[in-house]
Amino acid sequence: xxxxxxxxxxxxxxxxxxxxxxxxxxxxxxxxxxxxxxxxxxxxxxxxxxxxxxxxxxxxxxxxxxxxxxxxxxxxxxxxxxxxxxxxxxxxxxxxxxxxxxxxxxxxxxxxxxxxxxxxxxxxxxxxxxxxxxxxxxxxxxxxxxxxxxxxxxxxxxxxxxxxxxxxxxxxxxxxxxxxxxxxxxxxxxxxxxxxxxxxxxxxxxxxxxxxxxxxxxxxxxxxxxxxxxxxxxxxxxxxxxxxxxxxxxxxxxxxxxxxxxxxxxxxxxxxxxxxxxxxxxxxxxxxxxxxxxxxxxxxxxxxxxxxxxxxxx
Numbered sequence: 388x389x390x391x392x393x394x395x396x397x398x399x400x401x402x403x404x405x406x407x408x409x410x411x412x413x414x415x416x417x418x419x420x421x422x423x424x425x426x427x428x429x430x431x432x433x434x435x436x437x438x439x440x441x442x443x444x445x446x447x448x449x450x451x452x453x454x455x456x457x458x459x460x461x462x463x464x465x466x467x468x469x470x471x472x473x474x475x476x477x478x479x480x481x482x483x484x485x486x487x488x489x490x491x492x493x494x495x496x497x498x499x500x501x502x503x504x505x506x507x508x509x510x511x512x513x514x515x516x517x518x519x520x521x522x523x524x525x526x527x528x529x530x531x532x533x534x535x536x537x538x539x540x541x542x543x544x545x546x547x548x549x550x551x552x553x554x555x556x557x558x559x560x561x562x563x564x565x566x567x568x569x570x571x572x573x574x575x576x577x578x579x580x581x582x583x584x585x586x587x588x589x590x591x592x593x594x595x596x597x598x599x600x601x602x603x604x605x606x607x608x609x610x611x612x613x614x615x616x617x618x619x620x621x622x623x624x625x626x627x628x629x630x631x632x633x634x635x636x637x638x639x640x641x642x643x644x645x646x647x648x649x650x651x652x653x654x655x656x657x658x659x660x661x662x663x664x665x666x667x668x669x670x671x672x673x674x675x676x677x678x679x680x681x682x683x684x685x686x687x688x689x690x691x692x693x694x695x696x697x698x699x700x701x
Contacts, residue, residue, distance in 0.1 A: 391698065392648050392656040393470040393486055394669070395456045397477030398449065398580050400662020400682075401442040405455045406432070408687050412462035418492050419458055427496040428454060445582045449478045449503035450496050452661070456482040457492045459659045459681050466691045468698050472620070472651055474613040474644050476665055477542070477584060478502070480634060484627055486659070487608035494603050501599040505592040506582050506635070516583040517555040521565065522548045523573035532568075536561050539586035542639040544668060552583035585639050593635040600628045618643035641668070649673045655697035657681070657690070 409415040423431050428450050435441045435451060442448060456479065464486075475483030478499060485495035510516055518541065521529070525547055529540060538553035538561050551558065562575060583589065605624035612621045614630035616637045621627050645668065648656065655677040658666040663680035670678040677697050684690045 390652065390654045391468050391470050391694070392653045393460070393473045393483070394656055394658040394665040394678075395473065395475035395479035395482040395486060396452065396658060396660065396662050396665050397475075397479045398443075398445075398452055399578055400660075400664060401448060401451060401455075402661055403436050403442075405451075405661040405682075406436070406458055408681060408684070408690075409455070409458035409462045412687060415458040415461040418461055419454070421493070422454060422496060425493075427493055427500070429500055443579050445580070446500070446503045446507050448580075449506075450499040452478050453482040453485065453499040454492075454496050455661050456659045457485045457495060460486050461492070462687050463659075463681070463690055466687075467657075467694050470610050472611055472613060472648060472653060474648060474665075475615070476641060477615070477634070477639060479665075480612070480615050481631060482659075483612045484605070484608065484621075484631070487610045487612050489606050489608040489612070489624065489627055490603070498599060498603055502592075502596055502635075505595040505599070506584065506589055508595070509589055509592050510582065515555045516552065516581055516588065517558040518550055518552045518578040518580045518583070519558050519562070520548075520550050520576040520578055521574070523570045524565070524568065532564060533561070536564075539583070539588075540638055541583070541585040543642050545642050545672065548642075550578065552586050553588065554583070585634060585637060587636055589635045593632055596635060597632055600632060613644045613647055615639040615641065615644065618647040642672075645669050645672050649676065654700070655694070657694055 422428055435447055473483040473486050481495055481499055484490045537557035538551050540549050541552040542550040605627050608622045614621050615634045621630055653676055658680035660681040663682050666678035666680045681690055
């Protein structure tokens with residue numbers, strides 16, 4: 388029976404110590420040195436981590452997240468049971484293909500940088516994008532409210548939890564309309580992401596990113612990666628390219644991914660970090676699945692010990 392899942396996060400939880408555990412492991416540390424030496428990230432890691440502006444700028448944030456996720460996997464993977472499924476949230480889906488061994492760390496980080504540049508090119512001067520987390524309104528009701536607004540559902544995290552995206556002016560104009568619904572428990576949370584990911588605003592980005600995917604080497608995955616757009620299990624290079632491309636412009640069905648993990652019999656899951664949003668969401672939706680994030684621990688040995696304790700549970 389399937390038991391163990393790896394979760395790969397998206398943007399939003401970057402912090403200056405996000406590489407601290409990985410830096411203590413020789414192989415992960417070597418990868419990070421290679422990244423700096425060969426410019427995979429586009430800037431030196433030290434410079435990026437010393438600036439909140441750099442850490443949260445889209446062009447650097449996407450490859451940074453993938454680098455942190457894969458550095459943690461290099462530091463931990465050989466000491467853990469092989470995962471039965473891997474799921475990645477937004478840019479985390481690209482990192483998930485790195486965890487599956489379909490992509491080398493270099494190819495994954497470079498693709499993340501390419502993806503970010505393609506997406507950034509969709510933002511016209513003076514017309515910034517914005518993402519907004521909303522809870523308390525059903526998807527059906529939200530779809531009616533969004534009609535003609537220019538704002539789109541980008542990610543669905545639950546029956547009444549989703550992330551919206553669009554031009555900043557459109558998102559800001561929508562907020563009073565949402566508040567006027569007077570829904571009990573309504574919560575609006577602006578996110579530190581300046582790209583309308585997973586919406587039709589990224590159509591030209593998808594056209595450009597298609598070429599980067601086509602010319603990058605993918606291998607057959609050793610472990611299935613859940614596609615964000617439909618929670619299907621992806622193994623082949625062709626399917627990996629297709630689903631990574633589709634998620635630029637289509638809704639991420641994260642709720643379905645979490646339910647797929649449950650239906651597959653996953654009993655415990657480790658989020659590779661940075662942050663712990665995915666492990667908390669999965670724990671809340673399926674409380675019987677034990678979930679932790681690498682960011683919860685002070686050492687790689689602490690992570691390893693926790694995973695092995697879960698593996699030994701009946």
